Amino acid sequence: MKMTGAQAVVNSLQKEGVEVIFGYPGGGVLPLYDALYDSPLRHVLTRHEQGAAHAADGYARATGKVGVVIATSGPGATNLITGIATANMDSVPMVCITGQVGLSIIGKDSFQEADITGITTPITKHNYLVKNPKDLPRILREAFHIAQTGRPGPVVIDIPKDVFTATIDYDYPEEIVLRGYKPLYEGKKKEIDEVAKALQKAKKPLLFVGGGVISSEATDLVRTIVDQYKIPLISSFMGLGAIEAKDPCNLGMVGMHGTVAANMAVMDCDLLVGLGVRFDDRVTGLLAKFAPKAQIVHFDIDPAEVNKNVSTQYRVIGHLRWSLQSLLESLEHKIDTKVQADWTLWLQQVQKWHQENPLTFKNSEKVIKPQYVLQELDRQTKSNAIVVTDVGQHQMWTAQYYGFHRPRTLISSGGLGTMGFGLPAAIGVQMACPQENVLLVTGDGSLLMNCQEIATIVEHQLPIKVAIVNNHALGMVRQWQRMFFQQRYSHSTFHNGGTDYVRLAEAFGAKGLRATTPEEVPQVIAKALEIEGPVFIDFQVCSEENVLPMVPAGASLDQMIEGVVD
Amino acid sequence: MRHTLAVLVENRPGVLVHVSGLIARRAFNIESISAGHTEEPDMTRITIVVDGDERNIEQVVTQLSKLIDVIKIIDLTEEASIERELALIKVKATPETRSDIVDIVEIFRAKIVDINRETMVIELTGEERKIDALCQVLQDHGIVELVRTGKIALSRNPGAAKNKE
Numbered sequence: 001m002k003m004t005g006a007q008a009v010v011n012s013l014q015k016e017g018v019e020v021i022f023g024y025p026g027g028g029v030l031p032l033y034d035a036l037y038d039s040p041l042r043h044v045l046t047r048h049e050q051g052a053a054h055a056a057d058g059y060a061r062a063t064g065k066v067g068v069v070i071a072t073s074g075p076g077a078t079n080l081i082t083g084i085a086t087a088n089m090d091s092v093p094m095v096c097i098t099g100q101v102g103l104s105i106i107g108k109d110s111f112q113e114a115d116i117t118g119i120t121t122p123i124t125k126h127n128y129l130v131k132n133p134k135d136l137p138r139i140l141r142e143a144f145h146i147a148q149t150g151r152p153g154p155v156v157i158d159i160p161k162d163v164f165t166a167t168i169d170y171d172y173p174e175e176i177v178l179r180g181y182k183p184l185y186e187g188k189k190k191e192i193d194e195v196a197k198a199l200q201k202a203k204k205p206l207l208f209v210g211g212g213v214i215s216s217e218a219t220d221l222v223r224t225i226v227d228q229y230k231i232p233l234i235s236s237f238m239g240l241g242a243i244e245a246k247d248p249c250n251l252g253m254v255g256m257h258g259t260v261a262a263n264m265a266v267m268d269c270d271l272l273v274g275l276g277v278r279f280d281d282r283v284t285g286l287l288a289k290f291a292p293k294a295q296i297v298h299f300d301i302d303p304a305e306v307n308k309n310v311s312t313q314y315r316v317i318g319h320l321r322w323s324l325q326s327l328l329e330s331l332e333h334k335i336d337t338k339v340q341a342d343w344t345l346w347l348q349q350v351q352k353w354h355q356e357n358p359l360t361f362k363n364s365e366k367v368i369k370p371q372y373v374l375q376e377l378d379r380q381t382k383s384n385a386i387v388v389t390d391v392g393q394h395q396m397w398t399a400q401y402y403g404f405h406r407p408r409t410l411i412s413s414g415g416l417g418t419m420g421f422g423l424p425a426a427i428g429v430q431m432a433c434p435q436e437n438v439l440l441v442t443g444d445g446s447l448l449m450n451c452q453e454i455a456t457i458v459e460h461q462l463p464i465k466v467a468i469v470n471n472h473a474l475g476m477v478r479q480w481q482r483m484f485f486q487q488r489y490s491h492s493t494f495h496n497g498g499t500d501y502v503r504l505a506e507a508f509g510a511k512g513l514r515a516t517t518p519e520e521v522p523q524v525i526a527k528a529l530e531i532e533g534p535v536f537i538d539f540q541v542c543s544e545e546n547v548l549p550m551v552p553a554g555a556s557l558d559q560m561i562e563g564v565v566d
Numbered sequence: 567m568r569h570t571l572a573v574l575v576e577n578r579p580g581v582l583v584h585v586s587g588l589i590a591r592r593a594f595n596i597e598s599i600s601a602g603h604t605e606e607p608d609m610t611r612i613t614i615v616v617d618g619d620e621r622n623i624e625q626v627v628t629q630l631s632k633l634i635d636v637i638k639i640i641d642l643t644e645e646a647s648i649e650r651e652l653a654l655i656k657v658k659a660t661p662e663t664r665s666d667i668v669d670i671v672e673i674f675r676a677k678i679v680d681i682n683r684e685t686m687v688i689e690l691t692g693e694e695r696k697i698d699a700l701c702q703v704l705q706d707h708g709i710v711e712l713v714r715t716g717k718i719a720l721s722r723n724p725g726a727a728k729n730k731e
């Protein structure tokens with residue numbers, strides 16, 4: 001069928017089952033927007049391209065489907081960069097379509113030209129500059145395939161303006177031929193058996209659940225292992241929600257702001273089984289002292305993750321659905337009552353640690369403690385909202401004090417730690433899950449980084465509830481300055497008389513509420529949950545609070561700071 | 567330890583930048599890199615020499631394998647293979663020193679490819695060490711300019727790298 005390049009893009013998006021696109025128009029993509037005008041595809045106009053990228057990312061994290069974003073050439077495309085890098089670090093499937101100047105003027109510093117394939121090479125799984133209009137269908141097909149298979153990630157397609165307007169013979173390819181791309185789904189049975197044998201010998205095994213478990217939809221299999229064998233488990237930040245927070249085997253988050261029990265378990269276990277984890281430095285602390293008594297097993301779909309940070313004794317490369325299923329089969333005959341008895345002792349030991357060292361804070365009747373806000377949000381939403389966060393102290397308190405019980409219910413920038421992620425990501429999440437309660441927990445610093453997206457939320461009347469943990473500071477920065485820079489608070493407070501977040505929300509047409517005393521907290525939350533549309537709550541919290549426990553950067557996991565005397 | 571990697575890639579614009587950029591970004595050191603067409607028109611072969619311990623090399627290989635345009639990577643270090651570099655050396659040559667230089671060139675089985683009143687240009691293909699040795703000897707005469715390619719390497723096995731499992 002004959003059609004223009006732009007129509008070919010729209011057609012291909014439909015063939016891929018895309019329902020909603022986030023984007024921002026401009027000269028470079030005008031032909032594409034013209035084609036969208038006649039299409040049934042839903043397009044959400046954000047107020048900034050970074051917002052569009054994070055929204056597509058949030059949509060993808062909440063659903064597992066590919067998030068799609070469109071931006072114009074030059075500044076439009078460069079505004080996507082932080083969003084692309086964020087998605088890349090957390091392995092989020094995304095396809096970004098950017099406009100490019102016409103083929104004949106590429107490379108001449110033309111108006112609104114930027115070398116976007118060059119700029120995004122280090123932060124994408126793959127990218128394309130389309131030089132021939134007839135390649136469009138193939139490239140779109142490949143891009144969606146690459147974005148969502150293997151280890152997911154963002155793919156950029158840069159399309160020159162005249163490629164959009166050229167006429168082609170459209171035929172969407174069935175087959176994909178990529179000689180250099182064959183993700184391994186079914187690995188080696190031998191690797192599995194070795195792991196099963198190592199488990200058989202282990203007296204203190206520990207499962208370490210990461211974001212890969214969630215993105216590969218393998219939580220049920222981990223569940224089965226835990227239920228059947230009662231192996232204690234710890235979680236990375238990205239792995240929260242994979243297994244119920246309340247599960248008796250679950251010790252919670254590990255690492256810099258992890259629980260005492262999780263960190264102690266790492267120090268004491270004799271076999272650490274990493275499932276879809278990256279062994280990020282926020283998790284491991286001092287590498288030389290990470291899991292010092294343990295052999296390490298690494299399950300991952302990406303072979304490049306093995307031995308990248310931590311030396312492993314056993315590896316299993318493959319899709320977690322295949323490898324965990326195989327592991328279950330292999331374990332069946334190997335684990336006898338004697339092994340189970342050892343594991344029971346070990347589980348009792350870590351559970352004792354967990355009971356003796358719960359996450360706590362000193363509540364107050366005078367000032368609002370941020371942890372109290374999280375506890376109350378958890379209670380009133382019955383641990384059942386999809387929680388989006390920004391980056392900072394509030395993010396860690398969310399991880400600590402909100403009970404995550406389902407996969408894909410914590411949506412947060414883990415790897416890159418992108419402030420400004422929350423608000424636009426929440427848009428994508430609520431678009432993807434209109435029936436769910438979407439709760440955004442943000443800081444006053446983070447919110448201001450993309451607050452223009454309040455307009456988008458209001459336009460679509462998305463019923464997102466936004467909790468602003470307002471400490472009048474870049475709290476996490478302040479915490480580091482307090483603890484490691486002799487309380488020299490260099491540029492970490494906003495000396496602007498205090499932005500009025502209630503009025504900010506109302507200026508955009510959203511509802512704003514405020515809580516200044518602890519007793520107002522429950523009422524204000526209850527009220528916000530009752531109101532139908534978007535609500536922003538300004539929680540005026542005490543700014544002196546620290547996220548604890550804390551393992552200082554570069555220290556080993558047993559060097560936890562559990563209290564600070566100012 | 568130094569490793570010689572044969573990297574087969576799709577012959578696409580920018581692929582060399584992709585490959586070298588990835589290695590540099592991950593903080594591995596490239597000692598040499600050279601690229602050219604192969605027996606298949608749509609395939610380029612890049613020969614990379616990287617220095618690092620086993621773990622570093624494993625990372626270079628697995629990270630490079632992630633690139634969609636990388637078709638195959640073979641570590642030639644453990645295989646019997648032929649390794650070559652090419653050098654063009656412009657050396658000072660007066661009528662008095664000329665015959666001396668010609669002798670050296672002969673000993674090294676190099677070739678004189680250009681000559682004028684003040685200089686000669688010598689071409690040599692060979693292993694790195696051989697080129698190093700020639701350069702050292704010619705230093706006495708004064709090297710005006712020197713250009714060397716990166717290393718290229720081919721396994722002695724009868725099969726082709728692209729067909730290795």
Ligand SMILES: Cc1ncc(C[n+]2csc(CCOP(=O)(O)OP(=O)(O)O)c2C)c(N)n1
Nearest residue numbers: 392393394417419443444445446474475476
């Ligand atoms: C884009 C970006 N810039 C800077 C940082 C560094 N940073 C990490 S946490 C933080 C403070 C966050 O402040 P706020 O959003 O108010 O949250 P709080 O820590 O107070 O809860 C900063 C500046 C970052 N993570 N992202």
